[in-house]
Amino acid sequence: MDNLYAVIMAGGSGTRFWPLSREAMPKQLLRIDGGETLIQQTIARVSPLVPTDRIYIVTNKNHAEPIRFQVPEIRKENYIIEPVAKNTAAAIGLAAIHINHHNPDGVMAVLAADHVIRHKDQFLETLKNASGIAKSGYLVTIGIRPTRPETGYGYIEAGEKLEIRSQKSETEEADAPIAFRVLRFVEKPDIETARAYVEAGSYYWNSGMFVWRAGVILEEIGRHMVPLYKGLKKIESSFGKGTEESVTGEVFPKLESISIDYAVMEKSDKVVVVPADLGWNDVGSWTALDKISNRDANGNVITGNVVDVDSKDSIIYAANRLVATLGLKDTVVVDTEDATLVCRKDRAQDVKKIVAELKRRGAEERVTHRTVVRPWGSYTLLEKGERYKIKRIVVNPGARLSLQMHHHRSEHWVVVSGTARVRRGEEVFFVNPNESTYISMEMKHRLENPGKIPLQLIEVQNGEYLEEDDIIRFDDEYGRE
Amino acid sequence: MDNLYAVIMAGGSGTRFWPLSREAMPKQLLRIDGGETLIQQTIARVSPLVPTDRIYIVTNKNHAEPIRFQVPEIRKENYIIEPVAKNTAAAIGLAAIHINHHNPDGVMAVLAADHVIRHKDQFLETLKNASGIAKSGYLVTIGIRPTRPETGYGYIEAGEKLEIRSQKSETEEADAPIAFRVLRFVEKPDIETARAYVEAGSYYWNSGMFVWRAGVILEEIGRHMVPLYKGLKKIESSFGKGTEESVTGEVFPKLESISIDYAVMEKSDKVVVVPADLGWNDVGSWTALDKISNRDANGNVITGNVVDVDSKDSIIYAANRLVATLGLKDTVVVDTEDATLVCRKDRAQDVKKIVAELKRRGAEERVTHRTVVRPWGSYTLLEKGERYKIKRIVVNPGARLSLQMHHHRSEHWVVVSGTARVRRGEEVFFVNPNESTYISMEMKHRLENPGKIPLQLIEVQNGEYLEEDDIIRFDDEYGRE
Incomplete structure (x- = not known):
């Protein structure tokens, strides 16, 4: 497995789990x-198979900063930064040229950063098998056997x-990894079609996890996306010349925004x-x-400080404050410090419509939480008033x-x-x-x-302008400007 | 109308409009x-007919203090304080002995402090008519012609x-007030019965508003409640002797808790x-x-900072924070600074069950709001932590x-x-x-x-004990101890 790399796709934008997720704090x-x-x-989950120096985060x-704070074991060089969000084809391509440049025999497992996998051992076994098949030149997708x-x-x-030759003896052939040619990818089906797929036994959920040689x-x-290929090659040619960031920044935004499924698979x-x-x-x-x-x-799935009377089949999440529910059915209630969502379960996919409306209104509740995590700790906005x-x-x-120093505000601190x-x-x-102490303006x-x-x-x-960007940093332990 | 008094029943306990209402801030x-x-x-509403010195508040x-703050025009002597809540018979009896003592010809209009009446002129007209009829010795109830x-x-x-003799000439007889003998009072009916009542035309909603001579x-x-009568007489006998408060405090808690409807009407x-x-x-x-x-x-009835997508026939109330709703139907959402209620409309009567559960848990969200109004202004609890x-x-x-002075806390103030x-x-x-300034403990x-x-x-x-009762008052403009 020395050539196996993990590429963690971590570019999620935090819309569907609002108000728990925010633009600055995605799922x-x-x-x-x-x-x-x-x-x-x-x-x-992937670490037992792939050492952290071969785990890349896209x-x-x-x-990048909050992720580094959560997984400090991944070194900074292993971050692949997309200058803009361009869907999975471009993001995976960018990771592929990095890994291919680093190791021409590199096999990359593309994994989502925000999925749940309960069976950890099977996951590693699957990854091993898929990696073996990928070495032979296949593009492997992980298909989840549908349970509903x-x-x-x-x-x-x-x-x-x-036909895969087992690496074990013939008597152990049952252990040989199983893979099938893919006939087709199909979009989210209606319930009738989904039932037929489950019954047929030859359909699998598309997990979005892939394993292939870079x-x-x-x-x-x-072969299938010439402009993307040319763009990637141009970026690759900048590697080691100190112009990587600027070339990526110039080329990447012009790439087509398309999923790897459509583009290649x-x-x-x-x-x-x-x-x-x-x-x-x-x-x-x-x-x-x-x-x-x-x-x-x-x-019900009930989390936090909730008083419920007679609700059924509902999801009630209280981050902090008191939430009382009464007689609900198939309802989602999510309460955070500054915003509450109440939604019918069968509309949960449309939470993005709420987020879109908040964007239109310029509402801060879309972007940040009241509590913001920093490398040194955190701060919680308790109240914002005039001045x-x-x-x-x-x-x-x-x-x-x-x-640091602020141009427009003074600060009173009470420990x-x-x-x-x-x-x-x-x-x-x-x-x-x-x-207590007092820090005057420009001190x-x-x-x-x-x-x-x-x-x-x-x-x-206190001051006329109290935004986070009024900060001049002279020295910082965490490499921030 | 010189003998007309208004008695405002204002002893509500604030359960059914939780979380907007609280024990300390009823409806x-x-x-x-x-x-x-x-x-x-x-x-x-009643002031055009009854001057404020004849308006009593029970x-x-x-x-009493927050009410005085809201209606400073009612003098302190006109407050009738129930030592404990004892339902309407005792409360009305207490008001009746006060008014009867003050004016043996007194006619009292018993009005709820927490009802909505849209037609103000008709209300005054009705009160005038009812008062005329009450003078003749009747117990008048105001019956609302049902609209549904x-x-x-x-x-x-x-x-x-x-048969009421009009006070106007015979040619104006149409203007004579109309009243009917009451055949019976009936409890909340089921929908079929309610429909029959509306159709019959001889049924009225029991508004709980009464007019009668004290x-x-x-x-x-x-005649009908001898123990209550005796208790009231005992309280009356203390009037003017300086023992009114102590006698009321002793007698009142022993009175039967029963509504005036059951007890007398x-x-x-x-x-x-x-x-x-x-x-x-x-x-x-x-x-x-x-x-x-x-x-x-x-x-929908939508109030406050609400983003709604596709909800129908719902009541959404956001006091302050952002509330987002999606695809709701017949749902009530009430968000306040420290608590949120989500309830199916047909269960709205059961909000008292939530409040009962909060009482069992000793939850502060039942009793007070984050913002507490005081005679001098208000305070808002922004955060409570350890010490x-x-x-x-x-x-x-x-x-x-x-x-004032506090034994257990010091205070930092930043203006x-x-x-x-x-x-x-x-x-x-x-x-x-x-x-800023600093007030040390016991200063x-x-x-x-x-x-x-x-x-x-x-x-x-800052301190080990931070409750409101750690306050020693030496002098107060608002008569608080």
């Missing part, structure tokens, strides 16, 4: 099913079984499907919680913010727990619980937690 | 249909028409009904908004808080708008926007707004 960064975030689970500029007539997924129709997918792109004659039972879910909307969480006796803003700031033990070490101009002093300052417990302080900002 | 104190609060509307100790087969109200069946209702209580032979078209609604649950508010083209609490405090121009005059121990100084202090615009400040409290 892959969330704890959807408790425990670790989806991207942390994804990395952990994402955009804005999400799901109308929310695309299907793959399998044809003739592929060189092979590039050849196939060259439906056209290539090298496509095969490896069937698998993975307990897989693409977590495509809030109703996925019905599948990946435990339902109570009334069929003032109140934040609770948590600085992790040993962490410190950048040495409520832990100890702050404050640099203010040339002074350096400590502020203890129930003590250089730095906040640090030298202690062993989190530092919590309340910041009251 | 009568809310702006349910925009504009003034329900009790302000009630007082304004309520409990906790609600409502199953949420009790009904009154009218019998024989009362002396007559006391006689009838004496269903038994007395003096009961008549005066029909009226008042655009009346008892605002008994959230679904009342369908009747008293304007519905949009999809049948700290953050409030935004607004002090009205010219107002000042009591001279964000307006000017504060602060007394701290023996010092007196001003704090301007973007300035006597007083906060005042000497200016012409509201003073807003952020208070960060």
Whole structure:
């Protein structure tokens, strides 16, 4: 498996899980099913087979920082940054030229950062098998054996079984990996068609997970998508010349926005499907919680500070505040600190329409949460008024913010727990619980937690302009400008 | 009309309009249909006929202060305080002995503080007519001519028409008030029965509004409810002796908890009904908004910061935060700063079950809002953490808080708008926007707004015990201990 690379597609935009997901905090960064975030689970799942130095993350500029914060084990060089979102063909092509450049024998497993896979051992087994088949030059798709007539997924129709020589002895032939030629890819079916597919036994859910040699997918792109191929080659030619970022930034935005399914998979004659039972879910909307969480006796999935009376088959998620529900049926309620969604279950796919409307209105609730995670800790916006803003700031033990200055605001800090070490101009002093200090406008300052417990302080900002971009950084531990 | 008194029943407990209503902020104190609060509307509605010195308010100790704040025109002597809630018979009896003591010819109109009445002129006309009839010794109930087969109200069946001599000339006889003997009171009917009542034409909604001579209702209580009558007489005997409060406090809690309908109206032979078209609604649950508010083209009643896609016949109320709704039908969504209710419309009556569950849990969201109104302004709880609490405090121009001291907390104040005059121990100084000050534990202090615009400040409290009852008041403008 020395040539196996994992490419984690982590460019999700955070619309379908609003209001829990936001543009700045898409689904892959969330704890959807408790425990670790989806991207942390994804990395952990593939790690037994692929060491972290061969795991690549494809994402955009804005999400790279919070992802690095969640999975610090992936080194910065393994991030492939899309200058703009251009669908999967371009993103996968970009990853392929990087891996091919690095290792001409490289086999890449393309994995989504935001799916749930329950059967971890089967997943690794499937990946091993698929990787073996991919070495022979096939484009392998992972097909999930359907467990229900799901109308929310695309299907793959399998044809003739592929003759694969087992790497084990003939007596163990039953263990040889199974793969089929792909007859066709089909779009999300209606319920009747879905039932027929499940009955037929030769249809699989299209998981969007692929395994292939980087060189092979590039050849196939060259065969079926000439402009994309030429663009990728141009980017590749900049590698090692120090112009990679600028050339990528120039070429990438002009590439066609098309999925790899349309661009290559439906056209290539090298496509095969490896069937698998993975307990897989693409977590495509809030109703996925019905599948990946435990339902109570009334069929509800209830999380958080909820008082329910007589609801049935509903999903009720309270991040923090109190939510009371009464007599609901097939309803989704998601409450976050600054926004609440209430939606009929069969409309959960249309949450993107809400997000589109919020975009039209320029509503902040589309973009960020009240609590924003930073490399040094987090801050929570408690209130925003005319000429003032109140934040609770948590600085992790040993962490410190950048040495900074604001042109348009002054800041009052009241420490409520832990100890702050404050640099203010040339002074350096400590502020203890129930003590306060004041940073005037244009005063250089730095906040640090030298202690062993989190530092919590309340910041009251005063000024005419109170946005996050009024910050001049002179020095930063986390490489931010 | 010199003998006409209005008795406003304002003892509501704030369960059915939760989370907008709270124990400390019941329905009568809310702006349910925009504009003034329900009790302000009630007082304004009756004022053209009854001067404020003859308007009495029956309520409990906790609600008297916020009511006084909303209707300062009613003098303190006109509050009749129930030591405990004892249903309408005892409350009305208590009001009757006060009015009878004050004026033996007194006619009292018993009105709810939390109903909506759209037709103000007809209301005054009805009250005048009912008052004329009541003078003759009748117990008058106001019966609302039904406009739909409502199953949420009790009904009154009218019998024989009362012969009333018109006070005007014979040619104007058509203007004589109309009243009927009451055949019976009936409980909330099922829909079939309700339809039959509407069709029959002789049934009226029981509005719970009554007009009678104080002396007559006391006689009838004496006839049908001897223990209540004796209790009231005992309380009356304390009037003018300085022991009124203690005797009331001793006698009242022992009185039977029963409605005036059961106790007297269903038994007395003096009961008549005066029909009226008042655009009346008892605002008994959230679904009342369908009747008293304007519905949009999809049948929705939407208030506040709401993004809706494709909902129908729903009530969506957003006090402050963003609420997004998608594809709802016959659903009630009520969002407040600290709690959200989502309920099926036909279960709106059961919101009291939610409140009962909150009581069992000891949840604060049952009792108070995040924003609490005080005579001097208001405060809003922004966050409560371990050993700290953050409030935004607004002090009205010219107002000042009591001279006070706290045993268990210190307070940091950061002024964000307006000017504060602060007394701290023996010092007196001003704090301007973007300035702060600190009040240590056990330091006597007083906060005042000497200016012409509201003073807003952020208070960060630190301490081991941060409840409202840690306050020692030395001097207070508003008569609080």
